[in-house]
Amino acid sequence: MDWGAPAVRIKDQPRFGWRAYLQDEARWFHGLEALKLLLDQMALLKMNVFNLYLTDDQGWRIEIKRYPRLTEIGSKRTDSQTGGWNSEERFGKLHSGFYTQEEIREIVRYAAERHITVVPVISMPGHASAAIAAYPEMGTDGKPVEVAVTFGKKYDTFNVADEKVYTFLENILDEVMELFPSRVIHLGGDEVIFDQWMASPMVKALMEREGLSGPAQVQMYFTNRMSQFLESRGRRMMGWNEILGDDLHGLIKQAGGKEVVEQSDGRALAKGAVVHFWKGSLELAERAAREGHDIVNSLHSATYLDYTYEEIPLAKAYAFDPIPSGLEQKYQAHVLGSGCQMWGEWVPTLQRLEYQTFPRIAAYAEVDWTAPERKDFSGFSGRLNLQKKRWDIQGIGYAPDH
Numbered sequence: 001m002d003w004g005a006p007a008v009r010i011k012d013q014p015r016f017g018w019r020a021y022l023q024d025e026a027r028w029f030h031g032l033e034a035l036k037l038l039l040d041q042m043a044l045l046k047m048n049v050f051n052l053y054l055t056d057d058q059g060w061r062i063e064i065k066r067y068p069r070l071t072e073i074g075s076k077r078t079d080s081q082t083g084g085w086n087s088e089e090r091f092g093k094l095h096s097g098f099y100t101q102e103e104i105r106e107i108v109r110y111a112a113e114r115h116i117t118v119v120p121v122i123s124m125p126g127h128a129s130a131a132i133a134a135y136p137e138m139g140t141d142g143k144p145v146e147v148a149v150t151f152g153k154k155y156d157t158f159n160v161a162d163e164k165v166y167t168f169l170e171n172i173l174d175e176v177m178e179l180f181p182s183r184v185i186h187l188g189g190d191e192v193i194f195d196q197w198m199a200s201p202m203v204k205a206l207m208e209r210e211g212l213s214g215p216a217q218v219q220m221y222f223t224n225r226m227s228q229f230l231e232s233r234g235r236r237m238m239g240w241n242e243i244l245g246d247d248l249h250g251l252i253k254q255a256g257g258k259e260v261v262e263q264s265d266g267r268a269l270a271k272g273a274v275v276h277f278w279k280g281s282l283e284l285a286e287r288a289a290r291e292g293h294d295i296v297n298s299l300h301s302a303t304y305l306d307y308t309y310e311e312i313p314l315a316k317a318y319a320f321d322p323i324p325s326g327l328e329q330k331y332q333a334h335v336l337g338s339g340c341q342m343w344g345e346w347v348p349t350l351q352r353l354e355y356q357t358f359p360r361i362a363a364y365a366e367v368d369w370t371a372p373e374r375k376d377f378s379g380f381s382g383r384l385n386l387q388k389k390r391w392d393i394q395g396i397g398y399a400p401d402h
Contacts, residue, residue: 016322016337018296019368020049021361022121024344026056026130027151029075029097034350035107038357041396043114045365050111051186051339053121054099057129057148057156061098062120064175067135067168071098074130077147080348085152091348104179119238120180123188124169125158125222132156138165140196140203151345153191153249160222161202170229177233184274185230189239191249192219216245220269227270238274238296244288245269248279269293274336282324289331297322298339303364305356306343314402317363318377340364351397358391358398359384 021042023035039050054062060074076096083089099107111118132139133147140159148154159165177185194215197203203218212218219242227237242248268291269275275288275295288295298304302312302320322338340361347353362384366375391398 014046014369015371016335016368018049018337018339019047019365020051020119020296020298020337020339021047021364022051022053022298022339022341022343024053024056024342024347025061025099026053026059026123027344028080028095028348029059029061030350030353031097032099032103032107034353036110037350037396039107039111039114039116041358041361042116042365045362046369047361047365048116049337049339050116050118051121051341052107052118053123053344055121055123055130056127057154058151059095059097059147060130060134062104062122062176062179063098063100064172065101066171066175069134070131070172073134074147077130077149079149081150082346082348084346090149101175101179108180117182118180119182119184119186120176121186121188122172122176123190124226125160125219126190126192127154127188128158129154129156132158135168138162138168140200153193155193155196157192157196158222159200159202160197160218161200161206166225166229169226173226173230174233177235182235184236184238186238186276187223187226189219189223189243190278192242194218216247219243220245223273224270227273231270231272236272236274237270238276241275241277241280241284241288243269243273244275244284244293246280246284276339278341282326285324286327286331289327289334293334295335296337296339297324297335298341299324300341303338303340304343305340305360306345306347309399309402312360314360314363315377317360318367318375318380320364320367321372322368337368338364354397355399358396359388359402362387 023038042050058077060070064070075098076094078094080091080095081087082091108118129145129148133145136142136144138158139156145156197215197218207218210221212221223243230237271292273293275293277285277295277297278300285295323332323335342353342357347356366380388398
């Protein structure tokens with residue numbers, strides 16, 4: 001059989017330098033081999049950033065030697081919700097799992113061999129129930145809680161008015177940074193429920209002492225402290241766009257069960273922070289760029305892989321443009337690229353993960369690589385048919401009708 005190929009010269013380059021996929025291991029732990037499968041496919045598609053989501057209310061998935069209870073307690077939950085956001089159905093069994101530091105090193109090495117940077121996501125100050133279950137004194141209430149068995153936004157937050165919380169989080173991040181050479185460290189920052197802060201005498205005292213006008217400014221204070229800490233270690237903070245101080249969820253009006261009027265006091269997000277844009281209007285993205293922040297655009301309605309194929313069909317995924325429509329030319333260089341997110345609330349198995357991810361991951365890879373004027377969905381679909389044959393051989397369970 002002749003395996004010869006003609007000599008050709010290929011001239012090509014990516015449109016964006018940040019071409020990312022996020023895997024949520026906090027909600028459901030899938031393990032080392034699943035991550036390697038994803039990294040292999042990312043490499044084939046020329047994606048170069050792997051956001052590894054390791055902590056949330058439903059699980060803490062990374063070994064921290066200084067704080068062993070994070071995995072002894074925080075990596076286990078007694079049950080898991082199934083059937084949807086308001087469902088009373090449960091799986092009826094324990095779910096647990098975490099990555100040892102040796103396994104993290106293996107994943108980082110495996111990714112680097114494929115020219116992929118692993119960016120860890122360690123959620124704070126919200127999405128913190130698993131950590132607070134392990135160390136209740138770090139919570140704003142200081143009361144014992146359990147690792148969450150249901151999904152969605154949770155009540156418990158780190159006590160951002162307590163200096164021992166900063167020591168705790170900085171010690172954690174020091175260990176994280178020893179494992180991940182990534183210049184960027186992602187600290188989440190989304191969906192913080194402010195009720196605990198507004199009811200806390202310590203937080204109220206912090207607000208008075210620092211001249212903070214409301215809970216979003218409290219979060220900005222916390223975010224900037226953590227950003228400055230990372231900068232002192234030669235790293236750069238990334239966070240979801242709530243770190244800009246916007247109330248994207250209407251939570252401020254509900255805080256403490258009463259109206260709270262947020263007034264700007266001129267406090268701004270630390271300049272070096274990267275804004276991971278997922279929700280909101282063009283105006284918010286433009287403001288972030290205008291203030292000098294780099295942006296990764298992962299608008300949820302176009303890039304969330306946990307959404308159904310009816311919500312985000314393949315053609316819609318392919319049509320996504322990381323440069324928001326209407327963004328002035330002078331700000332467009334601040335858009336580093338985009339990422340697609342495999343959120344795991346309703347993805348308990350590798351089979352479901354593959355179904356939700358493939359084939360849409362190929363569309364997002366081309367979105368970040370190819371200039372808009374060269375994109376062609378018909379041509380992409382033809383090439384995708386060949387890629388599906390490869391996935392068939394590899395046993396990857398893609399969604400066949402999309």
